[in-house]
Amino acid sequence: MRTTVVGAGIAGLATAWALTRRGHQVTLIEQGTIPNTLSASGDHHRIIRRAYPADSGYGDAISEAYSAWNELWRDLDRSHYDPRGFMCISRELGDEAEIYLAGMDAGGWQYDLLQPDAACERWPFLDRGSFRYAFQSDDGGALHCRRIASDLAAWLREHGCVILEQRRVDAVDCDAGRCHLADGATIAADQVVITAGAWVAKLFPDLSQRLAVHRTGVVYLDPPTDLVEAWSRAPVILDVGGATDGYIIPPSGQGGLKFGAGAHRYENADPDRAREPYEGEGWDILNLFAPPIARISEYEITHTATCVYTFTSDERFFMERRGNCVIVSACSGHGYKFGAAVGQHVAAALENGDFARLERWLLGDRP
Incomplete structure (x- = not known):
């Protein structure tokens, strides 16, 4: 054929x-x-x-x-998979992190559930008073x-x-x-x-x-010096809770620390136009992550990139x-x-x- x-x-x-x-x-x-x-x-x-x-x-x-x-x-x-695990953070009752947790329970998949104090001790880049709980699973990572x-x-x-x-x-x-x-x-x-x-x-x-086309963006960052080690061993963060629809991938492969948010998107986009980030777009994305990420103002933006996706209802x-x-x-x-x-x-x-x-x-x- x-x-x-x-x-x-x-x-x-x-x-x-x-x-x-x-x-x-x-x-x-x-x-x-x-x-x-x-x-x-x-x-x-x-x-x-x-x-x-x-x-x-x-x-x-x-x-x-x-x-x-x-x-x-x-x-x-060869493998191009970094099996560093994944984490979700819940900030509100019924948010996506809580929905994903229910899915893990329904599938019988193992995870560690951590209250804020324990989560912040493990991952000091989190803002202690801004979330309900976090859970981590080894069954995930970065491609x-x-x-x-x-x-x-x-x-x-x-x-x-x-x-x-x-x-x-x-x-x-x-x-x-x-x-x-x-x-x-x-x-x-x-x-x-x-x-x-x-x-x-x-x-x-x-x-x-x-098949509506939406434009969104991601921001690559250098964290504060004292948090570099914590981010280097962190799992990918599938959801940061609340309405941000935010995800984070720590440095992995050729890619640095990356933040992206579904809340930052524009409908009816032309994939051949407006692909350059607008001035200040990186900070618009980054500010969506405070909370639950602490000390956002201390992060340094190294690069902002745009993305285009198709969406169905x-x-x-x-x-x-x-x-x-x-x-x-x-x-x-x-x-x-x-x-x-x-x-x-x-x-x-x-x-x-x-x-x-x-x-x-x-x-x-x-x-």
Whole structure:
């Protein structure tokens, strides 16, 4: 089977990997370089964790995601996963940290529950009087995105996948399986997989109502000198509680200490425009973290970066089949951790034609 994959974020790379190792002919087209630092998969590091709400099928699917990553590490002959664990902080009754804690209980997963005094003794960067409790699990950490992309691209080339970088697809004929490129070239295949992320609505404008593009940002920091050691051994922080929808990744791989918040986002964004941070954007993001992070004014901003994501109303994956084309999009930035497993499921659906099963899995529907 000849397959064209449009977009070399983690979903596109993993789909090309899964198809190539099954013996199919694959052409992977990326509008930028690999890794593309403007894509949702182009940052230094992303979180993987066990915690999901108790009623979410993603809590079951994450076990499969861990297994898929292990298969990928074996193929690459190296791992780009830092298993430093994860932590959640609860500041309000019923906040996301509390929802995740209930999910850990429902799944029977182990964790340490710490009251504020004990948490601050372990992690002195926390503001003691600003939160209800924290919990830590060893079952999570950071995935090193750029290293994954670089090594996957190298593996794909070594195993016969054709990779076209800096080649933009302008249109897709789904029935004919043809991709029309901006330079006038046409790529034909039996099947086309669209994993174009925030650019998907540029190819299929009718999807813009169901796949809204939001722009957000992250800020990289140097902490106060006396907190450097504490951050170096800290787990990733999945949620800082309250309404911030904030996450933190300590220094890991090539990436420094990073803060990002769902509360800092703008709707109806164009992924090709307004990508430079505005003046003061880093501080706008950083100030969302006080509380529960203490001494925010003493942190030094080293770099601010913007990100673009597709969002659905229910913040689940999106999939649609059109002719000989399948469109797959992660939503709200939570898709990276499932990337290797997404590729395996898309490849299986292309082989067996069971796209209904693929959609159920992507939506996190329980069997």
